[in-house]
Every structure is written in C-alpha cells, then in structure tokens.
Amino acid sequence: IHIYTKPVANFTWSAIDCETKQITLTDQSTSTEGTNTQWIWDYGDGSPLDTHTNNAAFTHVFATAGTYNVKLYTVSSLGCASLTVTKSIVVYPLPTKDFTVPDVCLADTHAQFTAISTIADNTTSTYSWNFGDATRANANNPNTATGLTVTHKYTATGNYNVTLTITSAHGCVVDTVKQFTVNGSSPQSKxxxxxxxxxxxxxxxxxxxxxxxxxxxxxxxxxxxxxxxxxxxxxxxxxxxxxxxxxxxxxxxxxxxxxxxxxxxxxxxxxxxxxxxxxxxxxxLGVPTITFPAIANICENADPVQLNIVHHGPIGTPGAVFTGTGVGPTGIFNPAIAGVGTYTVKCIYTSANGCADTLSQTVTVEPVATVSAGPDVVVLAGGHIQIKATATGSNLLYLWSPSAGLNRTDVLQPVASPTVNTRYTLTVISTNGGVSCPVTSTVTVSVLQAPVIPTSFTPNGDGINDTWIIQNLDTYPGATVDVYNRNGGKVFSSVGYSIPWDGRYNGANLPEGTYYYIIDPKNGRTKISGYVAIIR
Incomplete structure (x- = not known):
C-alpha cells in the first residue's frame, strides 16, 4: 500500500498593503506527489471562501485597515489536501485627501496651497504637488513642489488643474485634483x-x-x-x-x-x-409703529365692538386697515358673524410714505347657552304648574324674573302659582374663558279665574243686559257651553264663548222662562251646570 504525501501550502504577499487597494498574494505551495490543482483562501475579513483552480497571482481588496489572519490550503491532483497555513497580514489606512484653494489674481505675488489630510494610525505622510502650469514654469518657479503648505506664482489668467499626491509612511498613496482659477487684476465693483x-x-x-x-x-x-x-x-x-x-x-x-x-x-x-x-x-424712510392692545374674550351674542390701536410716527392714508374673520376694514368686530372660536385679527397701519407696521391679536368668541323658557301655559287660579324650560351649555346659572308666584328663581324649571297672568323672563348665564354670557327667553303663565255665571238676562233690545255674559269663560281655550229648554231641547251651543248668547234660537226670540245649561270649561276645571232665566 502506497500512502501519498500531503502537499504543503505556503504564500507570500505584496510589500505595500493598503485599505481599498488590491493586495497581491503569491502562492508558494509545493507537492512532492502529484500537482496542486485547488487553492482555497479564507481572507479573514468575513468574505466567502475563495476557491481557485489555477495558481495565477491571487488578489484581494480589504475594505478597512487592520490585521487579518489569512488562511490557505491546497488540494493535489491525487485528492490530498494540505494542512492550513495561517499568516497575519497588516493592512494600513489611507490618508484623507483635500487641500485649500486660494483666491488669487494675476497681480498677487503667489498662490498658496495647504494640504488637509489625516490618517487613522497618526503616522506622518508626505505631500507632492503639481500646479498644472508646466508650460510657463521655470527653474525659479517650478511646476512641482513638496510639503504641507506650498506656493506658486502664476503668470497668466485662466483655469489650472492642481494635483496633490499624499503618500503615507507605509507607502499608501492617494491623490486629488482641483480646478483652480487665476483671476484678472481689475475687478469692477458695482x-x-x-x-x-x-x-x-x-x-x-x-x-x-x-x-x-x-x-x-x-x-x-x-x-x-x-x-x-x-x-x-x-x-x-x-x-x-x-x-x-x-x-x-x-x-x-x-x-x-x-x-x-x-x-x-x-x-x-x-x-x-x-x-x-x-x-x-x-x-x-421712517416707519409708523402701532400698539395693538389685547382683546378680551367676548360673548357670541354681544354687540359689535370697535377695535383700537395706538399709533406713533408718520401718519397718512390709508392709515389703519383691519383684516380677519368677523372684522371689517375699519376695525368693527362682530362676534355673531365670526362665531364661536379663536380668531387672528391683523391691523396694518400704512403712512403716507408707503411704510407700514403690522400687528396681530387673537380674539376668542365664547359660546352662549341655547335656552327656551318653554311654551306658554295656563293654570287654574289657586293652582300651580311646573315651567318646562330647557337650556344647553356649560357652567350655567339661572335667573327668573319677576319672582312673584315662583317657588324658586335660580333653577331651570321652577313651579309657578301666580294669582294673575304673568310673563316670566328666564336669563341663562354661561361662564367660559373668564366672561359671562347671558341669553334670555320668556314664557307666559295665564291664570284661569272661576267663571261668573249670571242666573238671568233680559234680551229685550234696550241695550242693558241683553246677552248672557259669563265672566272669565273667554279665557278658557276650548270651553263648551250648551243650553236646553225644560223639554231637553238644545237651544244654544258654543265652543269657546267669544260671542255671548242673546236669547235666540235659529234667529227667533225664545220665550221667557227657565233654561238649563251645562258648561265645560276644561283646562282642569270640572263641568258646571245650572239654570238661567230669560226675562223680557
């Protein structure tokens, strides 16, 4: 059995390593058996694993400066994987790049430029300049310079591209270009x-x-x-x-x-x-000044008021002009037109020279109660009735007048027992925003006195006692009067008694005698029956 040897992973990297710039990683891996066919990189900056199938130069960009543990392992053509090699790579920061551009005219002795640059590791950078003036520069006034602050003399007006190249202590390079103008020496003020x-x-x-x-x-x-x-x-x-x-x-x-x-x-x-x-x-020009005193809260049902200002300085036409909801141009404010709410009223005072002063004030229109003293009512003499008044609003006070015949004058629905017909006035006061707003309504309580019924009358045409006059009956709405002869025949009938009976029936005089009546006053009074004599 033959056991293959593993490949050995190794790499080097570029000498100058700067953030946001490409860093070159050079493979130095070896394999004694077979050849390396895969290179797997972990750059240590959170980016995904990077797998390659050839050993060309590898590059990577680190977004920010720092120290990164870069790892590499390889796989041979025989399928053997190397151990992972880890190396720390220091990535250096780039300097920031900017510089001041002077305001220069041709007559100025020189233009001065100053680099504005910082670097995160606080190392020292070097600064190289190109003034964009190669065609006119000379040995005594070169087109290039080094240093944080430099100067150059321009000999012609026009636009120039000035380039600043900044190199950090670790070799990280940035550059920036700004267009710079050399102006003519004869400005015209206007x-x-x-x-x-x-x-x-x-x-x-x-x-x-x-x-x-x-x-x-x-x-x-x-x-x-x-x-x-x-x-x-x-x-x-x-x-x-x-x-x-x-x-x-x-x-x-x-x-x-x-x-x-x-x-x-x-x-x-x-x-x-x-x-x-x-x-x-x-x-x-001088301007007028006005003082616009604060406007007190006002009831919706109050009379219109004249708004006033205090004026100082130049005068003239048109003078004071008012604008706003509910106010006329002369400053008369009508709360009924404005309605409930808070409004801004503006006064513009313009003098003869056309200069004006403007001030504004707010005015608040407070609501008034909605009130009804109720429908007119009738009550029998000696009786009583509750007045059915209604009112809506907030913080309400009640006052009835006159007080005669009322059990209370400070409630909405008092009990009335007057002895004579009385017209009562209800005043309801609502208090809002520090102002009291009264509103009134009236109701009439009619007192029904007992009818006074004569027992006889003399319809003889002498103008004296010719009709049967029943006192107080005409004050009873809907009262009925029926008169019968001794045989039960109805000889007179009336609803209401505005026209008294004259002793006739169907246009003819009735004979002397006794007649019987039934009177229904209604309105809470019981029927009255009795007799009346016609005397001729």
Missing part, C-alpha cells in the same frame, strides 16, 4: 439697490451684486465686503465669499420713525490684493 425710493427701516433692504472682472477669460469676483453704514461705521462690514453675479445681499437698518440716509460701500475682490470700491447713498 451693486444695484432694489426699490430705492421705497426703503423702509422695518424691512430688509436688498442689494443686487453686479460686480465682475471685465474681459473674456479673466475669472470672477472672489469675495465682496459690504459696508452698509460706511460714514458712521467704516470698520463694520459683511463678508461674502465667492458670490455669484446677481446674488441678493440683504440688510436691515435700525427701525426708526424718522428718515435716515446711509452711505453703502462695496469692495469687490478678484484675489488677495486686487480690489475695487464703489459707493452709493440711500435714504431709508
């Missing part, structure tokens, strides 16, 4: 004031940047310094780096009721030393 005749001190003043570097290919303005009150504050400026043509600069001047003039100065740069200045005087 700006335009928007709406120069209507500048108000409570609004931003806008300036349009119109600065440029004249001539084709002469670059652009690199920065602008604006002095918005040069006469009074010549050292106070606002710096705008790399503005664009047509850009808006804004400035707010101190608010004042008086008109003021200001000198505005622009310094426009095309590089470190190339600058041009322009100046304009502007007039900023």
């Amino acid at each position: 700006f335009v004031v928007l709406n120069p005749t209507t500048l108000c001190s409570n609004r931003d003043v806008f300036f349009v940047d119109s600065a440029s570097v004249p001539g084709f290919g002469n670059g652009s303005v690199t920065s602008v310094d604006m002095f918005y009150d040069y006469a009074n504050n010549p050292t106070v400026k606002v710096h705008y780096a790399h503005p664009t043509y047509g850009q808006l600069f804004r400035h707010t001047y101190p608010q004042d009721s008086l008109t003021h003039s200001y000198q505005v100065v622009m310094d426009a740069y095309s590089g470190g030393t190339c600058v041009n200045r322009s100046s304009q005087n502007i007039t900023v």
Whole structure:
C-alpha cells in the first residue's frame, strides 16, 4: 500500500498593503506527489471562501485597515489536501485627501496651497504637488513642489488643474485634483439697490451684486465686503465669499420713525490684493409703529365692538386697515358673524410714505347657552304648574324674573302659582374663558279665574243686559257651553264663548222662562251646570 504525501501550502504577499487597494498574494505551495490543482483562501475579513483552480497571482481588496489572519490550503491532483497555513497580514489606512484653494489674481505675488489630510494610525505622510502650469514654469518657479503648505506664482489668467499626491509612511498613496482659477487684476465693483425710493427701516433692504472682472477669460469676483453704514461705521462690514453675479445681499437698518440716509460701500475682490470700491447713498424712510392692545374674550351674542390701536410716527392714508374673520376694514368686530372660536385679527397701519407696521391679536368668541323658557301655559287660579324650560351649555346659572308666584328663581324649571297672568323672563348665564354670557327667553303663565255665571238676562233690545255674559269663560281655550229648554231641547251651543248668547234660537226670540245649561270649561276645571232665566 502506497500512502501519498500531503502537499504543503505556503504564500507570500505584496510589500505595500493598503485599505481599498488590491493586495497581491503569491502562492508558494509545493507537492512532492502529484500537482496542486485547488487553492482555497479564507481572507479573514468575513468574505466567502475563495476557491481557485489555477495558481495565477491571487488578489484581494480589504475594505478597512487592520490585521487579518489569512488562511490557505491546497488540494493535489491525487485528492490530498494540505494542512492550513495561517499568516497575519497588516493592512494600513489611507490618508484623507483635500487641500485649500486660494483666491488669487494675476497681480498677487503667489498662490498658496495647504494640504488637509489625516490618517487613522497618526503616522506622518508626505505631500507632492503639481500646479498644472508646466508650460510657463521655470527653474525659479517650478511646476512641482513638496510639503504641507506650498506656493506658486502664476503668470497668466485662466483655469489650472492642481494635483496633490499624499503618500503615507507605509507607502499608501492617494491623490486629488482641483480646478483652480487665476483671476484678472481689475475687478469692477458695482451693486444695484432694489426699490430705492421705497426703503423702509422695518424691512430688509436688498442689494443686487453686479460686480465682475471685465474681459473674456479673466475669472470672477472672489469675495465682496459690504459696508452698509460706511460714514458712521467704516470698520463694520459683511463678508461674502465667492458670490455669484446677481446674488441678493440683504440688510436691515435700525427701525426708526424718522428718515435716515446711509452711505453703502462695496469692495469687490478678484484675489488677495486686487480690489475695487464703489459707493452709493440711500435714504431709508421712517416707519409708523402701532400698539395693538389685547382683546378680551367676548360673548357670541354681544354687540359689535370697535377695535383700537395706538399709533406713533408718520401718519397718512390709508392709515389703519383691519383684516380677519368677523372684522371689517375699519376695525368693527362682530362676534355673531365670526362665531364661536379663536380668531387672528391683523391691523396694518400704512403712512403716507408707503411704510407700514403690522400687528396681530387673537380674539376668542365664547359660546352662549341655547335656552327656551318653554311654551306658554295656563293654570287654574289657586293652582300651580311646573315651567318646562330647557337650556344647553356649560357652567350655567339661572335667573327668573319677576319672582312673584315662583317657588324658586335660580333653577331651570321652577313651579309657578301666580294669582294673575304673568310673563316670566328666564336669563341663562354661561361662564367660559373668564366672561359671562347671558341669553334670555320668556314664557307666559295665564291664570284661569272661576267663571261668573249670571242666573238671568233680559234680551229685550234696550241695550242693558241683553246677552248672557259669563265672566272669565273667554279665557278658557276650548270651553263648551250648551243650553236646553225644560223639554231637553238644545237651544244654544258654543265652543269657546267669544260671542255671548242673546236669547235666540235659529234667529227667533225664545220665550221667557227657565233654561238649563251645562258648561265645560276644561283646562282642569270640572263641568258646571245650572239654570238661567230669560226675562223680557
């Protein structure tokens, strides 16, 4: 029996190993019997096993710096697998890459560039520069340089591609390219004031940047310094780096009721030393100021109120104009139109110079109760009845007037026992938001007095006692009156008694005599029967 010897796995790797860059792994495995036909790699960075069937150069990219245990075993043509060999590979970090680009004009002595770079292992890197100026560079002003901060003198305007190459202590290399402009040396400062005749001190003043570097290919303005009150504050400026043509600069001047003039100065740069200045005087108008006192909560059923402001400064037409839900232009607020809720009311006061001040206030309209004192009712004299009033709302108080004939005046449904017809008023007060809102409703309680029934009348046409007048019966809705002769024949009938009986039947006078009646007052009173005599 012949036992094959195992192959022996082995490898080396490239001298410079950097994150995100390809690392070359070189196979040095051997096999004394048969040949190696498979190479199985475990790179130790979480990536899947990598199997190869030829021994060409193996490459791998490690995403981040660190130390990785890389493993390899091989399989021979006889099917024998080697032992796994493990080696630690150190992968070094790349430096970050960036550099500053200066603002330079042709007249500047030089352009200065500074590398901006860090590296995770805090080692020292080297910096190599190419200024993109090979055609004009010379021995005294070379196109290349080394160092963290370098300078170069450009002798022509235009765009240049500057390249920075950074090499770490472990040989990891990165480079970056930026386009750099050498501007002309004669910038032209210019700006335009928007709406120069209507500048108000409570609004931003806008300036349009119109600065440029004249001539084709002469670059652009690199920065602008604006002095918005040069006469009074010549050292106070606002710096705008790399503005664009047509850009808006804004400035707010101190608010004042008086008109003021200001000198505005622009310094426009095309590089470190190339600058041009322009100046304009502007007039900023005074503005009115208003005070808008807080508006107290108001009931929905309250009368309209006049909103007021306190005004200072310049005056003029149109003056104060109000806007908002429920308010007219003159400031009359109608809570019934607005409805329940909280609303914003705005006042704009515009003076004759066109400058205005605007303030807003909120006003809250509180709800009122929904109330009904109920339907009119009747009650027999000496009797009582509960008034069926209704009310909805929150935090309600009740008050009835007059108090005569009521058992209570502070409840919704009191018991009424008046002696005479009485019209009662119910006032319901709802309290919300610190304001009391009253609303009223009325009900009439009619008192039914006992009918007074005469026992005789004289329908002889003399105008005295010609009809059978029953006092109080006309106050009984739906009362019925029936009169019979002694034989039981009905000679008079009435529903209600608005027209008294005149002693006739079918238009003819009835003879003297005694007649019998049945009166049903209804409305809680029992029937009344008796007799009445006709005397002629």
